[in-house]
């Protein structure tokens with residue numbers, strides 16, 4: 001049969017990351033291409049204890065259908081915790097528990113974007129979100145990144161010249177893929193610009209708690225007195241991505257529409273996982289757990305920086321990354337990025353080509369992404385050493 005796909009998905013392609021995963025799954029390759037938490041970062045003992053008790057004492061709670069909005073105690077706890085610890089959420093905001101933050105991108109876009117309308121995003125940006133926006137036939141406009149976040153002149157110009165801008169998508173903390181953090185000044189400026197142009201903001205913050213240098217900055221949502229920001233939170237990087245629990249905090253009418261859309265997608269987020277998240281947050285010291293994660297990744301990041309200084313400098317440079325799971329590396333002039341990635345693959349090390357994260361994959365790009373959370377210290381050392389050999393062979397030939 002000749003399958004006739006919808007116009008919405010006709011031009012969607014499997015992501016370049018997935019293609020590279022084919023090699024990454026082969027144990028003879030060193031993979032620096034994933035974005036997974038470190039295996040030692042999972043609180044598996046605590047989750048096993050909560051899960052066993054839950055099955056023993058309240059199996060029906062975990063096994064029965066539940067409500068679309070989310071497990072009520074988790075909703076209430078998130079509301080209080082995010083307000084008291086992050087100053088996020090007003091009386092006019094609600095909370096919706098989702099199947100990972102990825103579902104927020106989908107539900108929000110489905111709820112507010114018409115075909116052909118514009119989404120302004122960072123360039124580069126998270127491929128999973130870009131593909132989701134594309135599936136609703138959004139026009140994507142990428143704003144170049146400075147080392148302190150989106151270039152505000154370019155953003156202002158885009159808001160003035162682009163027609164039908166529906167929302168601005170930003171990952172202000174330790175952005176995926178660039179590792180860049182938006183300065184406080186730019187967060188305020190972005191908010192003011194969005195407000196002035198009557199445009200919403202989708203603030204995606206899966207990495208905000210993973211900071212390794214300096215103090216965390218306030219989220220854009222924390223100064224949202226006008227109801228224009230949807231905040232996307234996730235437990236994927238701080239508890240477990242396999243549990244698929246995320247949460248949106250935003251204006252109640254928008255969340256109500258997203259809830260209706262969610263009913264048609266998955267009815268509700270896995271209730272077993274939601275109960276586990278709630279009990280892990282309330283029966284254990286969650287803030288101490290976050291501090292433990294920062295300790296694990298601070299060490300890994302320090303090792304990566306050491307290795308990069310030793311093997312990649314001076315040819316390869318990188319943007320500042322004070323948190324998160326990624327480093328964004330720039331190749332010297334004259335070195336073709338795809339050729340570099342291919343040669344690295346021949347040496348059995350996988351990184352992600354930067355073009356995968358652009359709104360237009362055909363644009364020139366001198367960068368690639370390294371992940372430092374998943375590999376062991378030995379794998380990281382081997383991988384960066386091989387990348388160093390690759391660049392030296394290309395430049396010094």
Ligand SMILES: Cc1ncc(COP(=O)(O)O)c(C=O)c1O
Nearest residue numbers: 100101102126171176234236246
């Ligand atoms: C910036 C960003 N947003 C959203 C997601 C999706 O996360 P989740 O596992 O919560 O769906 C990811 C996952 O890597 C991400 O990097």
